[in-house]
Amino acid sequence: MQEEESLSFNEIRGVRLAAIASGLKKNLLDLALIELNERAVCSAVFTQNNFAAAPVLVSREHLKSKSCRYLLINSGNANAATGDEGIRTATRCCQSVAEMAGVMKEEVLPFSTGVIGEPLDYQKIQDAIPSLFKKLAGDGWTDVARAIITTDTATKISAREVEIDSKKVKIIGIAKGSGMIQPNMATMLSFLATDASLERDLSDQILFETCEKTFNRITVDGDTSTNDACVLVSTGLSGVDCNKSPQLELIKQGIFQVMRNLAMAIVKDGEGATKFVEVRVKGGKSKEDSRNIAYSIANSPLVKTALFASDPNWGRLVMAVGKANAAIDTSKIDIQINDLLLMKMGQIEKNYTEEKGSVE
Template sequence: MKDDEYNSFNQVLGVRASAVASGLKKNSKLDLALIEFASSSVFSAVFTQSHFAAAPVLVAKEHLKKRISRYCLINSGNANAATGLEGERDALRCCEALAEIAGVKKEAIIPFSTGVIGEPLDVDKIRAALPDLFEGLHKKNWLPLSEAIMTTDTKIKIASCKFNISGSEVNITGVAKGSGMIQPNMATMLSFVATDALVDQKILDEILFEVSARTFNRITIDGDTSTNDASVLVSTGISEVDCNEGPGLVELKQGITLVMRDLAHAIVKDGEGATKFVEVRVTGGNKREDCLSVAYSIANSPLVKTALFANDPNWGRLVMAIGKAEGKIDSSIVDIFVNDVCLMSVGQRDQSYTEEKGAREMRKGSIVIRVNLNLGEYEETVWTTDLSYEYVKINSEYRT
């Protein structure tokens, strides 16, 4: 990213960040990040639903209950997951060391980790890097922050927007990481979104829950949920623009939705080995859950995903994926489209469809698969990728 592109991201009042190379990753890559929030800040977070939730997830949940959060400490290169009580103690040791430097209680530190599962966390490396990390805090460090939290990502993921209420400006900026092990359940891979709006805890929690459900919880690359998923939304209140109701609340929801949606799309576009960005839109459902079941059945099907990679308009695979989904489906009235080309009309191959038309659409880098169940008024959208040789190569060589 060029400097002028980076500078286009809005600085959120009351937020500073820093990143260093602690040695957890090879080749002196950035692997340790810190985000500092003003003492007035309100924190909201959702986490992975995995039964193997990582040690930092468990510690973070406990610390957030104290409502004194000031810092997010994030390491990449090691997930500190499936590490037992020692892993929790390691996460706490990192929090204690930073708390001493920052002059706050250890519960003010919220830890996050991402990387290889099952390996002990090298606490000594992290603790040794903390003084430089704290010293480097600056309001413009969103770029190194986004680099430091990457694992198999190939691109940084930053999104930003701003709006005005009665002549006063409110900023929203966020970063995320993730390109594999992606199908969250009330969480995301790792994302940190901040605003300088003034928002109460209850409203902030409602916004995160609602917006996550329509953005981060609607993406899938491989159908796998990480042990470390977390999505954090913080309001510093420094702008003093009250967004708890009225136009301010409406604008804030729209802005946070825009930022989280852009981050979610960026994660899909950077999916491991991905060559296509695919939107699966299911309409006409009898229930919202039926639409979502069909959408994920298509988006997670290896046969559909490999056909997408091969530019193969094998619409029989779409029929297969729809047919195995749960919920109410009447096969005699289903319509299927790829972009604007109708493949199936009322349960049969559309009379105007040709393989040439289908192949032309499948060759495009961005594809919309539309399914109309023709049973009701509900609809859902999921975003996904194709499945390529490179995905297999990346994941087979992940630890080698």
């Protein structure tokens, strides 16, 4: 198992983490706990899938309490399509953590990922919680990154230091995801923390806007998971107030870099993926039109097969652009792969050859 990047640091002040093998998966880390300091600010975005899993529903409700002390994450079972029993199980898991920590159950957010439709084994989680608390440590990010993966072939972790007011502010993020990747308002599962100080409203805004620019701009298979969630925690223990510019802009850029790295890692680890492709659309009448054209290209099975085979069949790109739900003037369309121009003003570029196309 390889980490996505080498970390120059592996702790965020105010965050402790642990991961163990509870038995939900065979002989693998599958249960994680993240503890946050009392004054930590927690923001989250969740899947828009109508079949949102039980932990998503419970986390949404608990987040209304404005106080979050623990994140409980399991892999191996999604606790999705499990009805009221699934909600009761997720709530009981929160209650078990709360009783051990001496907090309210609403201060615990549950997250699950794995097989859909099977009941989550509450007993295995309950039995493992004391061991999780004993293992809590500041340098547990890598173990937690391993514990949350399912079909992933690699862990996904990214970190950045940002200098603000002559102090080093730290950001660490982890993610999992390989299939069911076309998020809508969130990602598969991702957890980020910074020791910057952010107010809740600003934290919410940063997370939403950055998700829109990163996790909401990726696709592997065009499917949105039932369990997608992305969490941003700010502990404030760096002593750096980032609630006003220019500090706000600096922390936003650092968080963007971490989330972009994680989003790219998810695509590169996509189930069956052999190539990483970035689609850029410029000059659309609106952002929505440009986004629709980009996804029409990225999700096209015919485009994917051409890319897989390095087949210079640029007509498939034309097809994908043309079928997009967008206002398009075909006489003004240019299509380019890297530095190679294929189409100019709606017609094949006169110097283009298939030999050049296959190289790109």
